[in-house]
Amino acid sequence: MRWLTGMFAAALCPLVQAASPPAFSTANTGSAPAPWRVIGLPERYAKPLTQFEVVDLSGSKVLRVKAEQSWGTLAFASTPPQPITVQTTLQWRWRLDQALAQADLSRKATEDAALKVCVSFDMPADSIPSGERTLFKLVQFFTRDKLPTATLCYVWAQKEAIGHAQASPITNRVRYIVVANASSPLASWQNHERNIYTDFLKAFGHEAAIVPAWSAIVLGADSDNTAAISFGYIGDVQVLP
Numbered sequence: 001m002r003w004l005t006g007m008f009a010a011a012l013c014p015l016v017q018a019a020s021p022p023a024f025s026t027a028n029t030g031s032a033p034a035p036w037r038v039i040g041l042p043e044r045y046a047k048p049l050t051q052f053e054v055v056d057l058s059g060s061k062v063l064r065v066k067a068e069q070s071w072g073t074l075a076f077a078s079t080p081p082q083p084i085t086v087q088t089t090l091q092w093r094w095r096l097d098q099a100l101a102q103a104d105l106s107r108k109a110t111e112d113a114a115l116k117v118c119v120s121f122d123m124p125a126d127s128i129p130s131g132e133r134t135l136f137k138l139v140q141f142f143t144r145d146k147l148p149t150a151t152l153c154y155v156w157a158q159k160e161a162i163g164h165a166q167a168s169p170i171t172n173r174v175r176y177i178v179v180a181n182a183s184s185p186l187a188s189w190q191n192h193e194r195n196i197y198t199d200f201l202k203a204f205g206h207e208a209a210i211v212p213a214w215s216a217i218v219l220g221a222d223s224d225n226t227a228a229i230s231f232g233y234i235g236d237v238q239v240l241p
Contacts, residue, residue, distance in 0.1 A: 021076040021217050023236040024063045027054050032063060032074055040072045047071045050221050057233060065115060065221045066231040067100075073118075073220035081122040081213030082239065088196045089240050090217075092117055095189045096156050096180070096232035100223055103158040105176055108169045114230035115156040115180075117237060118218040119196060120148035127208045148215055149173065152203050154194060156180040156232070165202060175203035189235075196239070214239065 027033040032052055040049040050072030055064045063074070096114050104110040127149070150173060157164070157178040168174040177199060179192055200211045217237055223230050 020239045021237050024054050024234070025061050025236050027061060029054050029056055029061065036074050036076050038072060039075050047224050052219075055233075060235070063219070063234045064231065065219070065234060066229070067112075067114070067221040067223040068229045069223055069227050071220075071222040071224045073218050075216055075218045077216040078214075081215040083213045084197055084200070084211050085241075086195075086197045087241060089193050090117070090119060090154075090196050090237070091191075091193045091240060092237040093189050093191045093235040094156070094180075094232060095187060096184070096230070097187045098229060098231050099156075099182065099186065100158055100226055100228050100230045101182075102226040102228060103223075105155070105157055105160055105166060105178075106169060108225075110225055111169055112223050112226045112228070112230075113153070113155040113157065113176075114221055114223075115232050115234065116153045116218075116220050117192075117234065118151050118153040118174075118220070119214050120216040120218060121150040121152070121200065121204075121212045122215045123149040123204070123208055123212045125149055150200075150204050150207075150212070151175070151218070152177065152196075152199060153218075154179045154192065156184070158182050177203065 022033045022036060032054055038052055041047045048070035050070045051066040052074045053064045054061055094115055100112050100114045102110055103112040153174060153176050155176050155178055158181060160178045160181060162178055162181055164178040166176055168176060180190060197211050219234055221230055
């Protein structure tokens, strides 16, 4: 079930009417503000949960993310799904203080990310290739929640070059774009702004010519495959306009 990587996270979130996730900068320290929600894998997979906590760092409140041989996501779902235009951008800032030296997105056994910021899309199920559609429907049968058909993750990778794009080796329903890697400085804030419209077409354009609405924002880190420890910070995440 780990192949869902963020699909359950998006599906299990409480439904809210909002266009962007609540800010960490104005939240109290401790748990992330509602309707952000921490999601782990089903108990039978016995995976420790990645830790998410709003902390005060140098006078600013940010989300601390620590993966310790763990898997987990912090997810924000929106209903109805929010439309995307050619100008829609995703903005966030993050910094990584401890990387995953053995992470390698090309192999299932090492598919870990020290930090990731993902967008899930409300893509029509009939856009999924027929073979994958059968598997997707089988998984959907075991949950009452609607699972996203497409998830795009911006990741802090290790070995892959910045700009590298690929499908997850576990499922084609999740695509990665590398925006930071081992060459990126540690303990230093990076600001990112990505055009969601363009990136969706880059990742899923061979399946859907029309960019669907986004249904969830999912933050995470996982180190269960490499059995390692990573930690970093994520600032406010915004979808604009």
